[in-house]
Amino acid sequence: xxxxxxxxxxxxxxxxxxxxxxxxxxxxxxxxxxxxxxxxxxxxxxxxxxxxxxxxxxxxxxxxxxxxxxxxxxxxxxxxxxxxxxxxxxxxxxxxxxxxxxxxxxxxxxxxxxxxxxxxxxxxxxxxxxxxxxxxxxxxxxxxxxxxxxxxxxxxxxxxx
Numbered sequence: 001x002x003x004x005x006x007x008x009x010x011x012x013x014x015x016x017x018x019x020x021x022x023x024x025x026x027x028x029x030x031x032x033x034x035x036x037x038x039x040x041x042x043x044x045x046x047x048x049x050x051x052x053x054x055x056x057x058x059x060x061x062x063x064x065x066x067x068x069x070x071x072x073x074x075x076x077x078x079x080x081x082x083x084x085x086x087x088x089x090x091x092x093x094x095x096x097x098x099x100x101x102x103x104x105x106x107x108x109x110x111x112x113x114x115x116x117x118x119x120x121x122x123x124x125x126x127x128x129x130x131x132x133x134x135x136x137x138x139x140x141x142x143x144x145x146x147x148x149x150x151x152x153x154x155x156x157x158x159x160x161x
Contacts, residue, residue, distance in 0.1 A: 002142065002143040002144075002148070002149050002152065003140070003141070003142055003143070003152075004140070004141040004152055004155065005138075005139070005140045005141070006138075006139055006157075007133060007136055007137070007138055007139075008040075008136050008137040008138075008139055009135070009136045010135060010136055011040075011043060013136065013137075014040045014043050014044055014047065014137060014139075015043065015047040016047075016157065017044060017047070017139065017157055018043070018044045018045070018046070018047025018048040018050075018051060019047055019048070019050075019051035020155055020156055020157035021044075021048050021051075021151075021155065021157075022047070022048045022049075022050075022051035022052040023051070023154070023156070024150075024151040024152075024154045024155050025048070025052060025073055025078075025080075025108050025151075026073065026074070026108075026147060026150070026151070027073060027074075027076065027078050027105060027106050027107065027108060028104070028105040028106070028107070028108070028147065029108045029109075029125050029126070029147055029148075029151065030103060030108075030109045030111070030122060030123070030124045030125050030126070031108075031109070031110045031111065031124060031125065031126045031127075031128060032111050032114040032121075032124040032126070032127050032128065033045065033110065033111065033112045033113075033114075033128050033130065034114070034115075034127065034128065034129045034130070035129060035130035035131055036131070036132070038132065039130040039131055039132055039137065040130045040137050041112045041128075041130060042060045042084070042112065044128070044130065045058070045082055045110050045112070046058040048080075048110070049069050049071070049080055049082065052069075052071040052073065052080060053071040053072055054069045054070070054071050054080070056069075058082075060084055061082055061083065061084045062084050062086060062087060063087065065083060065084060065085065065087070065088065065097060065099070066081055066082065066083045066084075066097075066099060066102070067081075067082045068080070068081055068082075069081075069082065073108070078106065078107065078108060079102075079106070079107045079108070080107070080108045080109075080110065081102045081107050081108070081109045081110070082110050082112075083099065083109065083110065083111040083112065084112040084113060085111065085112065085113040085114065085116035085117050086112065086113045086116065088113075088116045088117065091116070091117045091118060091119050091120045092120075093117075094116075094117040094120050094121070095120050100120065100122075103121075103122045111124070123144060123145070124144055124145075124148070125143070125144060125145040125147040125148035125151065126141060126142070126143055126144065126147075126148040126151055126152070127141070127142040127144060128140070128141050128142075129141075129142075141155075
């Protein structure tokens with residue numbers, strides 16, 4: 001499966017999707033999150049990180065640009081790097097900060113506002129598009145690599161139950 005689309009009725013459904021996605025994470029996975037302010041990118045990421053086993057506070061890296069979280073994925077200690085590039089003025093800032101080094105076979109990288117570093121980010125394995133739809137959200141997941149396809153193929157999510 002390389003494409004998945006659904007409606008999330010409320011924030012609980014967004015959290016449930018994040019939890020389901022957490023069970024598909026593998027080291028080296030790169031996920032780009034697209035959507036306007038308030039579309040649910042951080043809420044989805046927070047749910048993924050908590051469901052992956054991180055028990056502390058998951059804050060939005062709006063000002064720090066990146067936050068690392070140590071979790072165990074498939075019995076292996078892995079870092080989930082959560083990037084929020086909203087405040088970046090240019091793609092060069094991403095390179096100057098040394099963030100490119102975080103995209104490797106060991107880390108899982110989740111990037112909000114990837115268009116802010118267009119041209120310097122590696123290609124994603126999974127694109128997630130979120131948009132506001134009434135009180136809920138429309139979500140579309142697109143797999144762009146073998147890792148992304150495997151992620152979607154193992155996704156077990158029944159929205160709005």
